[in-house]
Amino acid sequence: MDLQIALFLIQDGVVNGAIYALLGMALVLAFTVTRVIFIPQGEFVAWGALTLAGLQAGQLPGTVWLLAMGGSAVMLVELWTAWRRQDWRAIPRAAGWNLLYPALIFAAARFVDFQQMPLVAQILFALLVVVPIGPMVWRLAFQPVAESSVLVLLIVSVAVHVAMVGLGLLFFGAEGARTSPFTDGGIELGGIPVSAQTLWVVGSSIALILALTVLFGRTLYGKALRATAVNRVGARLMGIPTSLAGKLSFTLCALIGAFSGILIAPITTIYYDTGFLIGLKGFVAAIIAGLGSYPLAAAGAVLVGLLEAFSSFAASAYKEVIVFTLIIPVLIWRSLASRHVEEE
Amino acid sequence: MFSLNKLALAVGLGVFAAAAHADITVGVNVSATGPAASLGIPEKNTFALMPKTIAGQKVNYIVLDDASDTTTAVKNARRFVTEDKVDVMVGSTITPNSLAMVDVAAETGTPVVSMAASAAIVEPQDAKKRWAFKTPQNDAEMAKAIVEHMQGQKIKSVAFIGFADAYGEGWYQEFSKAAQAAGIKVLTNERYNRTDTSVTGQVLKMIAAKPDAVLVAGAGTPAALPQKTLKERGYRGKYYQTHGVANNDFLRVGGKDIEGTFLPAGPVLVSAQLPADNPVKASATEYVQKYEATYGKGSVSTFGAHAWDAGKLIEAAAPAALKKAQPGTPEFRAALRDALENVKNVAGAHGVFNMSPTDHVGLDNRSRVMVVIENGAWKLIK
Numbered sequence: 001m002d003l004q005i006a007l008f009l010i011q012d013g014v015v016n017g018a019i020y021a022l023l024g025m026a027l028v029l030a031f032t033v034t035r036v037i038f039i040p041q042g043e044f045v046a047w048g049a050l051t052l053a054g055l056q057a058g059q060l061p062g063t064v065w066l067l068a069m070g071g072s073a074v075m076l077v078e079l080w081t082a083w084r085r086q087d088w089r090a091i092p093r094a095a096g097w098n099l100l101y102p103a104l105i106f107a108a109a110r111f112v113d114f115q116q117m118p119l120v121a122q123i124l125f126a127l128l129v130v131v132p133i134g135p136m137v138w139r140l141a142f143q144p145v146a147e148s149s150v151l152v153l154l155i156v157s158v159a160v161h162v163a164m165v166g167l168g169l170l171f172f173g174a175e176g177a178r179t180s181p182f183t184d185g186g187i188e189l190g191g192i193p194v195s196a197q198t199l200w201v202v203g204s205s206i207a208l209i210l211a212l213t214v215l216f217g218r219t220l221y222g223k224a225l226r227a228t229a230v231n232r233v234g235a236r237l238m239g240i241p242t243s244l245a246g247k248l249s250f251t252l253c254a255l256i257g258a259f260s261g262i263l264i265a266p267i268t269t270i271y272y273d274t275g276f277l278i279g280l281k282g283f284v285a286a287i288i289a290g291l292g293s294y295p296l297a298a299a300g301a302v303l304v305g306l307l308e309a310f311s312s313f314a315a316s317a318y319k320e321v322i323v324f325t326l327i328i329p330v331l332i333w334r335s336l337a338s339r340h341v342e343e344e
Numbered sequence: 345m346f347s348l349n350k351l352a353l354a355v356g357l358g359v360f361a362a363a364a365h366a367d368i369t370v371g372v373n374v375s376a377t378g379p380a381a382s383l384g385i386p387e388k389n390t391f392a393l394m395p396k397t398i399a400g401q402k403v404n405y406i407v408l409d410d411a412s413d414t415t416t417a418v419k420n421a422r423r424f425v426t427e428d429k430v431d432v433m434v435g436s437t438i439t440p441n442s443l444a445m446v447d448v449a450a451e452t453g454t455p456v457v458s459m460a461a462s463a464a465i466v467e468p469q470d471a472k473k474r475w476a477f478k479t480p481q482n483d484a485e486m487a488k489a490i491v492e493h494m495q496g497q498k499i500k501s502v503a504f505i506g507f508a509d510a511y512g513e514g515w516y517q518e519f520s521k522a523a524q525a526a527g528i529k530v531l532t533n534e535r536y537n538r539t540d541t542s543v544t545g546q547v548l549k550m551i552a553a554k555p556d557a558v559l560v561a562g563a564g565t566p567a568a569l570p571q572k573t574l575k576e577r578g579y580r581g582k583y584y585q586t587h588g589v590a591n592n593d594f595l596r597v598g599g600k601d602i603e604g605t606f607l608p609a610g611p612v613l614v615s616a617q618l619p620a621d622n623p624v625k626a627s628a629t630e631y632v633q634k635y636e637a638t639y640g641k642g643s644v645s646t647f648g649a650h651a652w653d654a655g656k657l658i659e660a661a662a663p664a665a666l667k668k669a670q671p672g673t674p675e676f677r678a679a680l681r682d683a684l685e686n687v688k689n690v691a692g693a694h695g696v697f698n699m700s701p702t703d704h705v706g707l708d709n710r711s712r713v714m715v716v717i718e719n720g721a722w723k724l725i726k
Contacts, residue, residue: 005548012544174382175593176565268541277539312545317535
């Protein structure tokens with residue numbers, strides 16, 4: 001291995017690490033607010049990328065149907081809840097978000113020719129399609145069991161993941177897709193070429209990580225969100241609407257996931273099930289951070305990315321083994337270093 | 345207890361009714377979901393195009409999905425033999441599941457026609473594997489085609505990258521064996537996963553080895569990633585792929601980066617370009633036309649054609665078996681096995697089948713052609 005190869009590997013590791021960092025942060029976010037270990041996070045990566053690819057290919061993306069299905073299901077749940085409580089005040093608003101919005105999106109996807117639109121419009125529309133699925137997932141799968149233990153939430157999370165992968169296959173098919181890069185060309189850095197998309201990935205990741213750190217560390221909203229995870233009842237007594245907190249954090253997770261997918265879709269081929277492995281590596285990063293700290297999760301993600309790049313050069317057949325074995329010493333160290341807290 | 349008796353009676357009557365009808369029942373196991381879905385879906389689609397009657401007998405196809413999972417494959421196979429009383433099984437899409445089905449087939453005396461590629465499914469022919477047949481070409485056959493082409497191109501050294509699974513491993517074994525025999529050096533044995541987003545590390549190592557050509561042993565669109573990365577890093581040698589990439593999605597995802605790539609494939613891939621006297625042309629063209637008429641232009645893939653060939657084999661073997669016994673009986677299943685073993689000169693979409701007690705694939709070198717990708721399309725190398 002000479003210096004140039006090492007530099008290439010570092011570049012590759014940092015780019016992959018930046019994506020793992022985003023997903024690791026989303027996992028930390030979901031966990032600190034809702035105590036859900038959000039395994040379906042990776043699905044949003046695939047759905048975001050495949051929606052954009054669908055728009056660029058001039059097809060109706062499968063997620064448009066998913067949005068409509070999710071909206072209808074949420075609407076049924078809302079109607080059922082309203083009927084049981086005999087309280088219909090929330091229904092018009094729910095109908096707007098879950099029936100009218102998907103219908104508008106559907107009409108837009110059907111009649112607007114996004115192929116001719118600038119890339120920014122395509123990306124924005126892809127996000128408009130995919131991101132609202134996040135709160136729908138929360139409403140359907142997690143809100144009814146929001147008070148349960150972390151273990152129950154984890155089991156629900158696994159179920160949601162399996163269901164979403166299946167839906168992904170149904171709506172996108174088994175073969176992958178790529179999108180066109182944000183900007184062509186690139187720069188030279190330390191003697192090796194760096195493509196513009198690489199810079200986009202790293203830049204966007206750093207910006208989002210900073211934004212999240214500020215949101216949760218410095219603002220009242222962020223602190224309120226964190227409070228719900230520590231003690232839901234206490235937070236509610238303090239006037240924090242806890243189900244809104246869940247909805248909000250899942251929206252953010254879906255946004256981060258879908259945007260990550262859109263960022264990497266020009267670099268690599270995305271499949272309906274690509275997200276899981278990326279999400280899993282984000283999870284390793286989040287575990288390194290003890291599911292609690294955003295900057296630590298980002299650092300862990302870069303570590304995972306670098307480890308992956310170098311092990312794929314040195315022993316490609318054992319790459320995943322090396323990456324996922326990392327979690328064992330980290331867990332041992334964490335269990336030795338931290339004092340054990342009983343859950344409520 | 346009463347209801348249980350009633351249930352038993354109902355099941356018994358059902359079985360009786362099925363036996364009295366004496367339709368030929370085919371149990372089909374495909375991996376229509378999970379990692380092998382891109383292969384399993386066209387196979388599943390193909391069964392809708394199969395003949396509904398053979399020699400005047402009605403044929404029922406029961407198609408189940410094993411989700412690329414071996415346990416489910418075994419469960420489905422058990423269901424076929426115990427509940428559905430199938431006369432022959434077809435499946436599965438992938439090698440591990442097919443091997444598991446072979447066990448069930450041997451235990452219950454049911455012939456099985458696999459759509460997976462590994463030679464291990466039918467070799468060596470013993471008491472167990474005598475029930476197993478398969479339609480795809482052996483990888484060894486395809487590897488030899490690549491090596492012969494490389495010799496023609498005066499290639500002396502090759503860098504190998506393949507899937508980190510049985511597909512990549514099988515190809516590495518077969519290819520390095522054939523290459524060694526031809527005096528071609530295999531410089532690297534790199535691996536990657538189907539869902540990997542980056543193969544930079546592997547590619548850097550391959551380029552550092554300075555090979556005359558590279559061989560990517562992957563299936564479907566994931567096989568495009570190493571080639572795209574190699575192009576991006578400026579590798580200028582010759583590119584080879586395996587027959588695993590022979591579907592139109594690979595062309596779509598690969599784009600201009602896969603121009604000029606060589607690969608071996610079943611003749612069905614270029615059926616329109618085959619000379620008129622090619623024995624495979626008629627059957628291959630029929631399959632392509634039927635498939636595209638139902639599922640749209642350009643939707644056909646060579647994987648579905650393996651299912652088509654399984655249908656062709658059963659269609660050719662069933663009349664002989666019908667003379668000996670009634671469908672739904674163990675005698676019929678045994679007769680069908682014997683008939684499958686004696687299939688001669690049956691032209692499928694992938695080649696001409698000549699089975700024998702020692703050869704349960706039955707294909708020869710008419711089952712492969714070399715193809716090059718030109719202007720985003722497959723072009724037969726004459």
